[in-house]
Amino acid sequence: MRVHEPKRSRLRKVAAFVPDCAILFKRLLGDRRVPRWAKVVLAVAVGYLAIPFDLVPDFIPVLGQLDDALVVAGAVALVARAAGRDVVEELWPGSERGLRVVLALAR
Secondary structure, three states, X not given: OOOOOOHHHHHHHHHHHHHHHHHHHHHHHHOOOOOHHHHXXXXXXXXXXXXXXXXXXXXXXXXXXXXXXXXXXXXXXXXXXXXXXXXXXXXXXXXXXXXXXXXXXXX
């Protein structure tokens, strides 16, 4: 039987995941093992995430954040294929659980 973790703890983990992804993107952009075209994809993804408007506005529950999650997942998937999953694993700054999520998104 699995013990449920408190809601506050889950929220902290989710809140830490976003900055971990930002750090990962920064590290990938600076890593020479990542091909130039993959860095362009990362830069476009960062730009899309940084602009204040999205294809699906963030004020729409769930769907508003889903497009951002899909952009992150697509960018990580491309980089993982181009540079290797081991590079993503090496540069990931967060928890093991967060890394598993990132690698699952990269499939």
